[in-house]
Amino acid sequence: MRDKIEEALKQSKADYTEIRIENKETCRVAFRGRDLETANANIDKGGMVRCLIRNKGWGVATFNDLDDLVAMVDQAYLCARVGTVPEPIELAQVEPVENVTIAKLSHDFRDIPLAEKLALAEHYNQILLGHDDRIVDTQSIYLDVFTHLTLANSEGTYIEQDKPSVVIGTFATARDGDNVQQANEVYSSTQGFELVLGKDELVRKAAVRAID
Numbered sequence: 001m002r003d004k005i006e007e008a009l010k011q012s013k014a015d016y017t018e019i020r021i022e023n024k025e026t027c028r029v030a031f032r033g034r035d036l037e038t039a040n041a042n043i044d045k046g047g048m049v050r051c052l053i054r055n056k057g058w059g060v061a062t063f064n065d066l067d068d069l070v071a072m073v074d075q076a077y078l079c080a081r082v083g084t085v086p087e088p089i090e091l092a093q094v095e096p097v098e099n100v101t102i103a104k105l106s107h108d109f110r111d112i113p114l115a116e117k118l119a120l121a122e123h124y125n126q127i128l129l130g131h132d133d134r135i136v137d138t139q140s141i142y143l144d145v146f147t148h149l150t151l152a153n154s155e156g157t158y159i160e161q162d163k164p165s166v167v168i169g170t171f172a173t174a175r176d177g178d179n180v181q182q183a184n185e186v187y188s189s190t191q192g193f194e195l196v197l198g199k200d201e202l203v204r205k206a207a208v209r210a211i212d
Contacts, residue, residue: 001066005152008069012154014051014059014077016091019069021047021150025110029118029142031125037139039118047150051076054090057083096156103162107192109144117142120196121168124203128172131207137173140203142196165189168196170203172210183209 005019024044030037049072051059059079061072109117125140147163167188174181185206189195 001150002152002158004066004069005150006158008049008073009152009154011070012051012073012077014080014154015054016052017073017076017154018050019047019073019150019152020050021045021066023148025146027109027114027117027142027144029114029121031121031138031140033137034129036118036122039114041114047072049073049076051080052089052091053077053080053083054088055085056080057085057089059083094155096158098156098158100160101162102160103146103164103190105164105192107194109164109166109193110146112193117144124168124170124199127200127203128170128207131172131204132174132211134174134176134211135172135207136175139169139171141167141169141171143167143169144193164191166191166193166196168199168203170206172206174210176211181210183207 008019009017026044027041029039046062046064049061049063051073057080059076059081061076061079063069063072121140121142125138128135128138128140144166145164149161149163151157151159165188167186169184169186171182171184183206185202187196187199187202
């Protein structure tokens with residue numbers, strides 16, 4: 001991918017060109033009461049090109065396919081050409097940055113089957129439901145997101161960064177006569193799947209606080 005990005009930057013006719021690409025993998029499971037509300041996994045890919053012509057302004061193009069990268073750079077350039085600015089735009093001079101940060105997860109949540117994530121969310125939901133008859137509504141959510149960001153520009157900067165996140169959220173609503181109380185507990189981590197296992201006591205705290 002880096003070769004494609006750098007080749008597209010070389011072909012740009014603009015004074016300055018910047019390419020941003022984001023790949024995001026998301027998995028979400030949610031139980032509401034005794035029902036499974038959602039269980040899905042998605043992959044989203046997309047990016048943006050910005051071109052600057054100093055005496056014209058900025059042009060922007062968005063894309064979902066890397067095969068169109070050179071064409072998108074040209075499109076952003078053409079958009080910049082039709083702009084007008086009261087005076088030429090001058091960017092601050094900064095040194096190019098090159099950095100690649102790859103996440104190292106002991107148990108990568110992307111490798112865990114959806115069925116296992118569903119079972120975990122259901123287990124936590126059952127803890128809420130079984131705590132006390134006064135709990136009238138619950139919600140148990142499992143969410144993981146893995147984002148890979150790439151930023152490169154025509155001045156030599158090239159950055160890649162992984163951003164992993166895994167979250168469990170538990171919500172309990174209790175009713176005692178006219179008294180209704182809600183409580184929740186959320187745990188999040190930028191590490192592996194193992195960090196959201198064994199959180200029974202945390203989940204139970206939400207149920208206890210809803211009753212108290």
